[in-house]
Amino acid sequence: MFILPNNVTIIEVGPRDGLQNEENQVTTRDKLTFISALQKAGITEIEVTSFVSPKWVPQMADAKEIMQKVEKTGRQFVLAPNAVGADLAIEAGAKSVAVFVGVSNSFNKHNINRTTNESLQLVEPVIAKLKAQNIFVRACISTAFYCPYEGQMDQYAVLELCNRFVKLGVDELSVADTIGRANPLECYSLFKKLRERFPDVLLTAHFHDTRKMAMANIYAALQAGITRFDTSAGGLGGCPFAPGATGNVATEDVVQMFDVMGIQTGIDVKQVCEAVSTIAPHLSRSIETGMYKLYENEQL
């Protein structure tokens, strides 16, 4: 009924999206150990850090050192929230940079005190500069389904925002259910439209597991033709606007599901769990993912 792909790509967001809201300050050494173990597990695309102001996100204050010391294999994404961050990323030798805009006006207002349109205007010259240096640009579209302030987003607003990014020449669109509220029907519907409208851009689905629909959403997005998925080892992360929320969908659970469906990821689940075990002792939260629990109980 559906033609599913033979291969998918996992983009690991744990070291950046996963750690940015972590209360405990994780040392640079521990982060590098974590990233290195994830690379060893076969993960080729990783969000490694963010050139955000250390005043706002102290956890990412070591961005420059992370970029210097991380092993340059595959793609290392760094987040650049604005022009200053992009300049720092370029200086640090980043070859792949992520930029963010939310679909929701209220969400952007709360985050950076700008409307969606103003946020886009802010990011336009950043993208131009990055592309002029032949840097891979990943555009992260947050609140693509629901906004914590405005509720359900309009699909056409998402398509229009994506269209503007595509026209700016971005290489990848990562479309996110930021607060973990989208359902499989909505995911199928939006990703099918995105896939058809933007056949030439890398299209990635980013799910949070707040309401435990992330795995079903991945399956639905897969049916819609999506072959790239953002995931976070250990399920690290979470939205600051949803205190009870769990984090991103877990790399080890997603990779396992693809494994048993016969879809190749090139990633070893047990080694992902080993990577998680290096970071787990340094975190303020416990790891509740399916595969990590089996790993801890020596059932892997």
Add this chain to the structure above:
Amino acid sequence: MFILPNNVTIIEVGPRDGLQNEENQVTTRDKLTFISALQKAGITEIEVTSFVSPKWVPQMADAKEIMQKVEKTGRQFVLAPNAVGADLAIEAGAKSVAVFVGVSNSFNKHNINRTTNESLQLVEPVIAKLKAQNIFVRACISTAFYCPYEGQMDQYAVLELCNRFVKLGVDELSVADTIGRANPLECYSLFKKLRERFPDVLLTAHFHDTRKMAMANIYAALQAGITRFDTSAGGLGGCPFAPGATGNVATEDVVQMFDVMGIQTGIDVKQVCEAVSTIAPHLSRSIETGMYKLYENEQL
């Protein structure tokens, strides 16, 4: 692409399947409060207890009292593992009885020291007696996908076992991924075959969430035409053969997913969480479901 149903039925298994492996002895009064709260939430079919030997499952020693005192609204299932249990269930006035057989020989051997065929021979006269009294018989098919001892099960063995139950006149087949290892493709494939082959029997999918695929499996089973799902409030339960495993897929998470997909269940998610809050303080484990965490954080 798929025609999804307007309504589905949730069969709550928490008070039986969920509690049977609970270490703390839960009082009869607390169980009745839990069941009553679940009924108030709109759940019409509930596994309330099991007429199993109290020597083996002390938690279910109060089966008779539960059956006497539980409110008789909708369907109250009791489990009868054998002829003795069935007689006790009949005596207690049960109108709906569940019987169990695993697909896997090894699994049945470990559980009741009988092969699958011997187990079926044991249950045949039980079903005949129940049907003679016009009792609704639910046949629970365990290890329908994977066995902890034998690995993957043959689909034709499942179909054949189901066929024998249907010939014995059972009203419902509840087909289970007992150890939480099946993936969405396997679920779609098996449930589509079952739906086509047994159009006249109630067909129910029963998933455990060990590897976090249960929600995706429910979505896949829904696409295969399944409209009945076993779930457990609070995600209670778990397989004794998989110590690290979490339990059954959670009623509140499943109901929420159906709600937002526009599929009616007749069940109120918040009231399910309230029911869970009545039992939670009496359990040895914490509740980790998506909706219950939101409920605890007053985000519902």
